[in-house]
Amino acid sequence: MPKKAAKKTARSAKTKKASPSKAVKYVYEFGKKTDGDSSMKSLLGGKGANLAEMARIGLPVPPGFTITTEVCTYYYDNKCTYPKSLQAEVKAAVATAEKETGKKFGDSTNPLLFSVRSGARESMPGMMDTILNLGLNDKTVKALAERSGNERFAYDCYRRFIQMYGDVVMGVQSRNESEHEPFDEVMDGLKKEAGVELDSDLSADDLKELISRYKKLIKSRTKSSFPEDPYEQLWGAVGAVFGSWQNERAILYRQKYNIPAAWGTAVNVQAMVFGNMGETSATGVAFTRDPANGENVFYGEYLINAQGEDVVAGVRTPKPIAMLAEEMPVSYKELEAVRSKLEKHFKDMQDFEFTIEDTKLYMLQTRNGKRTGLAAVRIAVEMNKSRLCSEKAAVKRIPADSISSLLVPVFDTDAMKKSKPMTSGLPAGPGAATGVIVFSATQAEQQAHKGHKCVLCRVETSPEDLRGMIAAEGILTSRGGVSSHAALVARQMGKVCVCGAHDVIIDYEKKTLTVGKTVLKEGDYISIDGTSGAIYAGQIPTAPSEVDQVLNGKLKASKSYTYQLFDTVMKWADKYRKLGVRTNADTPAQAKTAVALGAEGIGLTRTEHMFFEGDRIDFMRQMILASDEAERRKALKKLLPFQRKDFTGLFKAMEGRAVTIRLLDPPLHEFLPHDAAARNAIAEKLDISSELVAERVKSLHEENPMLGHRGCRLGISYPEITEMQARAIFEAAASCLSGKKKVPVKVEVMVPLVGFAAELKLQTEVIHKVAAEVMAQKKVKIDYLVGTMIEIPRAAVRAAEIAESAQFFSFGTNDLTQTGLGMSRDDAGSFLQRYKDLDILPQNPFASIDQAGVGKLVEMGVQGGRSTRPDIKLGICGEHGGDPASITFFHNVGLNYVSCSPPRVPVARLAAAQAALA
Structure with a gap:
């Protein structure tokens, strides 16, 4: 939300219309009286739910309350206003906090101060706004100074509050990129006048002068005075936190991690405790394990005599948490006990914030810690070994993409x-x-x-x-x-x-x-x-990577802990998954890599890639430039042995695992040179005129090649192409089955771009005819299937008819997404970001399948195919086959397997297990 909008709501808790007749609870308390628990993240956000849970299990949590995510939704749906009952609920929760702390909000003798923080369902560290020391004004700061016996501490808290409130709520920020942060400029000016270098060197009187200058800055920039009324401050802060749900940082973060804007954020209002009360106070951030590598060590940092933002802002250099054992041994021992209790209770690595106020420890928040891929795997495996979580829980906990980090150079x-x-x-x-x-x-x-x-x-x-x-x-x-x-x-x-x-x-x-x-x-x-x-x-x-070295025999598995982690997780994944996992591979080398990574077959071989190797591109071009069928067959005859050799290599590499081979798919013009020099070179090589080459290139030009003369349309126009490829496939299979070292073969011939049942029927007739001829000639029985790629909407809609000829369907979701959405994956980049910003598309549909739209086409294809042929084999070979969210969808709609690129095979195995356990 823009700063002006936040400022507009800062004066009071306005209402637009009454809440529904049924009473809705919008505020949940935590502390000695605790309403919520960790299961309520959708309502209380992650921070609020975990604060409630920590209070519930007896950890020292300063009391407070959470305003639910439902209020955030209401706030945006009702022009930045609040439900009618919210004011009364907040006042009641403040009264509870007053009772538990023995302090009064806005009191001139013993004031209660609050922190106001965001709290989304999923952790979004640093993306939204926070206000500390709320409740200070010219009267309460004097009371804080008197009660603490530390005037400098009190006015340091006050200047921090004014700066945060002035920035976050009132909108005092740099006017442009070249201007320094205005509050920092005022601070630097005063430090120069006082002859000091550090903020902590400023005296109480210096801080009083700084506060006066801060207020003048606010008045100058906003034409409004800094508010003295504590409740006005509170509602201003609450509005700012809700407003920050739509700031640029938060939006970008949500887009990156696919967090729906509709979820909203909660607001957590918590009694302040102070790490800046002197040398017996401190604040810090810690992890129960090392988030970089997953090692089971206490990891974090802290500052003595500081507030939380000092640790993360980089103003002072924090110390490693291990040093706290020397500086505050009692507090360190308490933190070690908290660390152990948090892991045992939440059964995951925790990232927590703490404050030590005059030797007393307080817990300000905890959440499942962000971690690297390696750390995610290591933590899950080691927690399982320590019986902190089951195998199933460990499998579900590891982000499927994390396994990739163990494989890359x-x-x-x-x-x-x-x-x-x-x-x-x-x-x-x-x-x-x-x-x-x-x-x-x-x-x-x-x-x-x-x-x-x-x-x-x-x-x-x-x-x-x-x-x-x-x-x-x-x-x-x-x-x-x-x-x-x-x-x-x-x-x-x-x-x-x-x-x-x-x-x-x-x-x-x-x-x-x-x-x-x-x-x-x-x-x-x-x-x-x-x-x-x-x-x-x-x-x-x-x-x-060490995993790669082990798989290639360059390193013993016993010497690599990383490989042992990888192997453990993959065995778990295979134990629980229901979906098969294949690979998209065009060469034996790719196939062998995929098999080493756990692929159970090939779900897609793109034969067009094979035509670019060596001299075969010349024969391909000769076929395309041929003037009649006889010349085409002559060129195809030269291509046949190359294709046969390619397929033989794949069959041998897969050792009896299924191999799905897609017949020629792209339009023919992609194989021809387009610049004059290259055309002349090919003309000379093929001993034909350059004019003929130019004319043929011109005649093959298409306004929209993606929807043009390609896929099965080529095979129908030129059946001899399908015939050659089918012959190469079955002769390769026959050679494997009848050679000295017999290799079992499972062949699946896939016809691309089918939209009409008759198209597939015509192509299958050619394929079955060639198969019969080869098997009779070679005297072998070849185990093969003929199917099609479902990649245009009509095929999904008419799947029942197409299944009369198809023994399997493989959903080509790359093109199905393009044709289903009417978007080119190569050109959509010009507007996709804008669509994501506006939540028209929650994520890139070419990276993760559009379940509500394209996904429905997949469901129709599944239902149609099985209505005609109950035992039809169903897979997916598009790019979505390696996307964890898409894999969950494919599991749920009942596919038999997914197929993805070799490096994504481990990701798919883990994601498939998670889908089965969901």
Whole structure:
């Protein structure tokens, strides 16, 4: 909410219309009287629910109350006003806090002060606003000074409150980026006058002068006086916290972590305790375990004679929590006991805040701590070993994506300390890659042939770049999003990838990559971090993950604790999941990697990628440029042995696991060169005129290739293409079944882009005919299925008819999303962010399936297919097959398996187990 709107509501608790006739409870108390518990996060937010729970189990929690998330919803639905009954409930809760503390809110002899903080269902650290020391004014500050016997402490609290309230509620902020924070400017000016360096060196009289100057600043900037009335302060703070639910930080955070805006935030009002009362007081933030690596050690930091914001603001350097054992041994021992109690009760690693007021310990909040992927896995495994949680609880606790962090290469830690990124893009393929810059597939291959590592840098990639992508250590593009061609292929191949780095200017003619004033040339080193999106000039050493080293036989499993953690979690996942997990793989190397990571088959082989290797692209182009069927068959005959060899390699790599092979899908023009020089070269190579090549390229041009002459439409127009591919598949299968070293084979032939039952019927007739011929000729029985990819809405709607010919469906959710939403995954980036900002789309539908829309098409396809063929095999091979949220959806609609890129196989296994246990 804008500051002006927050200010407008700061004067009183306005109401617009009465609450429903049935009494609704909007305020829940915690302390000696506690209304809530940890199960009420949707109503009390995570912070409020856990404060109530800590109070309930006897931890020293300062009393207070939580205003529910329902009030936040009401607030936004009713033009920043509150339910009618809220004022009375808040006053009653304040009275309870007064009774428990023995203090009075706004009292001129023994004042009760409050902190006012946000509290969403999911932790959003630092994203929303907080007010401390609320209730101080010119009268109560004198009482605080007298009661504490520490005048400086009292006025330090007052100046902090005025600064926070003036900023958060009244909107006193920098006018522009070049202006310093106005309160800090006033503070710095006074310190200079007083001849001191630190805030803590200011005397009580200095702080009184500072307060006077702060109030003048507020009056000057806002034309309003700082409020003296405690309740006016309270309602102003409550409005500001609700308003901060819609600040830019909070919105971006929600979008990143898929937190719905409709959830709203609670507001927690808690009696103040003070860590800034002298050398016997302190404040800190701690974790029950190390959140970076998961080690079971007490981890955190603290400051003596400070308030909470001092620890996180960086004004003073906090001390490691272990030093508290020397400075305050009694308090440290109490904290160790709290640490143990929190883990045993919440059964997860906790992140908590504490204050020590004159040697007495208070707990201000606890929450499940944010942690790295490695830490998430380690904590779950070790807590299970310690019997703090069951296997099922441990499986559910690990974010499925966390398992990826155990598999990616990483930059050397020491080298990273000396490096600063030039810029950043979208993290599209996790891991770290460093190598020389190349701007073409040819250069990438040449560098790889020489044994040099390289990073392929392109404005955007196309299928023609595949060779270079295979050869490169990493891929960097200045255009495209996380669902672009580069990103999709990179993830499948396990390549490090950064996409959409808009600050990167690539000039193919000059062979330069420019970021601001930094100009790198082809052959210069560049380093990219596909986990964070950071891009560095120069060479940064990398190392493969320990899991990768074990799987490749370069490290013994017993020597790698990381691998043991990985192996434990994967065994748990396989124990509980119901969904099968396959991989999308086009080469034997990809297939073997996926099998090592637990893939149970191949759910998608893209045959078009095979046509770019070696000389076969020439035969492919010869087929496309042919003037009649006879010439096409002649070219296809040359392609046949290449395809047969490709499929043989895949069958052998999979050793009897199912292999789903998609027939040719993209339009033919993608295989032809588009610039004059390349066209002339291919004309000379094929001994035909360049005019003929140009004419053919022109004739194949399509206004909308995605919806044009591609998929099964090619096979129907040119049945000989389907015939050649089917023959290659079945001859490869036959050779595996009849060779000296017989290899079992399970073949699934997939026809793409089917929308009409007749389309599939025509293609299956060709496939079955070829299969029969090969089996008769080779005298073998091949176990095979013929099915289709459901990737356009009509196929989902008419699935019952299509299932008459299809023995399996594989949902191609990449194209189903594009055709279902009418959005191009390569072009939607121009408006997707705006759609997310407005909550039209809660998340990128190309990354996580649109369950309410595209998901309904999947459900229709499932129901239609099973109505005709109850035993039909159902899978998904789109990019969503590796997305945990999508996997839960696919489990619930009853698919048999998901298929994803090799590096995502462990993620899918874990996500499938979590879906089964949900």
